Amino acid sequence: MNFTIGTEPTSSFYSFELAAATHKLLNDIMLLRRGEELVVSIDTAGDWRVAQSLAEQACILGAIPTLIRYGTQPAAQMEPPKPLGLAIQGADVWIDLSVQYILYTEARRKATELGCRHACLAGMDVDAMVRTIGQVDYPKLIALGDEIVRLLNSSNTIQVTCNRGTYLTADLDKNAIQPGGIATERGALIMLGGQVGCLPKEETIEGRIVIDGSIWPPDDIGVLQGEETVTLIIKKGSIVAVEGGSAAKVYRNWLGKFGDSNLYRMAHYVFGFNPGVPRLTGHIAEDERYFGSMTFGFGAMADRIAATHTDCIVLFPSVSLDGIEIQKNGKYMHPSLYDLCKSLGVRGYQT
Ligand SMILES: [Fe+2]
Numbered sequence: 423m424n425f426t427i428g429t430e431p432t433s434s435f436y437s438f439e440l441a442a443a444t445h446k447l448l449n450d451i452m453l454l455r456r457g458e459e460l461v462v463s464i465d466t467a468g469d470w471r472v473a474q475s476l477a478e479q480a481c482i483l484g485a486i487p488t489l490i491r492y493g494t495q496p497a498a499q500m501e502p503p504k505p506l507g508l509a510i511q512g513a514d515v516w517i518d519l520s521v522q523y524i525l526y527t528e529a530r531r532k533a534t535e536l537g538c539r540h541a542c543l544a545g546m547d548v549d550a551m552v553r554t555i556g557q558v559d560y561p562k563l564i565a566l567g568d569e570i571v572r573l574l575n576s577s578n579t580i581q582v583t584c585n586r587g588t589y590l591t592a593d594l595d596k597n598a599i600q601p602g603g604i605a606t607e608r609g610a611l612i613m614l615g616g617q618v619g620c621l622p623k624e625e626t627i628e629g630r631i632v633i634d635g636s637i638w639p640p641d642d643i644g645v646l647q648g649e650e651t652v653t654l655i656i657k658k659g660s661i662v663a664v665e666g667g668s669a670a671k672v673y674r675n676w677l678g679k680f681g682d683s684n685l686y687r688m689a690h691y692v693f694g695f696n697p698g699v700p701r702l703t704g705h706i707a708e709d710e711r712y713f714g715s716m717t718f719g720f721g722a723m724a725d726r727i728a729a730t731h732t733d734c735i736v737l738f739p740s741v742s743l744d745g746i747e748i749q750k751n752g753k754y755m756h757p758s759l760y761d762l763c764k765s766l767g768v769r770g771y772q773t
Pocket of ligand 1: 690718719720731732733
């Protein structure tokens with residue numbers, strides 16, 4: 423959270439705009455309907471104003487809100503307190519605002535099996551809600567994501583490079599999805615809009631990733647400062663070396679302390695494209711959607727157990743699919759993507 427003018431922590435800050443954003447999230451994205459049960463979970467590091475606003479808007483929609491606030495856990499992806507795990511099993515919609523988010527956990531798996539539609543909005547504060555949901559044209563954002571998914575799933579190879587030295591090649595596995603869509607299905611998982619993810623065939627992922635955006639977790643790194651970069655050497659889809667200065671040393675030690683080889687395995691490539699993210703904040707839910715970025719995730723994923731999950735952001739990647747460049751230095755160049763960015767009103771895509 424970046425306090426720039428001193429009013430952000432107050433209850434009146436963006437209060438009208440927050441109401442519009444939480445209403446959009448519940449009504450248009452999570453499809454919360456009259457009589458449905460909503461659970462909002464939030465840890466003590468989260469922004470209570472957002473939880474409160476969600477409850478108010480749920481009442482306006484005729485739904486039944488329950489808010490659960492609990493102590494901030496030491497890490498993301500830990501099982502939540504037992505009462506929260508039981509509460510989400512009875513919910514039609516669950517919105518998680520906790521900074522130490524609860525995603526690949528047993529509690530969530532059980533709730534999903536029972537049909538709960540889950541929005542994972544880790545650490546979303548008032549400012550982020552307004553910028554990344556309230557002020558964004560969601561149908562156009564989803565159209566852009568659908569087109570990235572279409573391109574990925576109709577291609578066989580992906581090459582990612584960047585001016586800092588990233589060079590990563592892989593064979594695609596036609597498994598791209600847009601988790602930032604609309605909760606039309608029972609048990610849907612909804613992430614903040616502006617994200618498409620895929621995992622190429624693991625054994626084919628080879629090269630080096632030069633991270634210049636942020637790394638989180640661990641908390642000790644976050645947004646990389648100045649010109650610092652961290653280089654990951656990737657062989658057969660796993661990190662085999664971490665190179666660089668002080669941040670690289672912290673990351674290498676942090677990865678090593680778990681003693682878990684699954685934590686070194688690639689979990690996703692993510693294209694980020696939410697126009698409401700103008701800068702990195704240190705909040706992963708936003709930073710992963712920095713417009714034109716790519717986030718590489720390692721460790722736990724839906725069908726893989728690992729000690730935790732960690733994300734690494736390359737700010738301005740160039741991406742080629744089957745040898746055709748669709749993105750150059752963070753800017754989408756494929757004609758259909760360019761036009762969709764233009765219609766979204768993204769800076770740098772105007773005629
Ligand atoms: Fe991730």
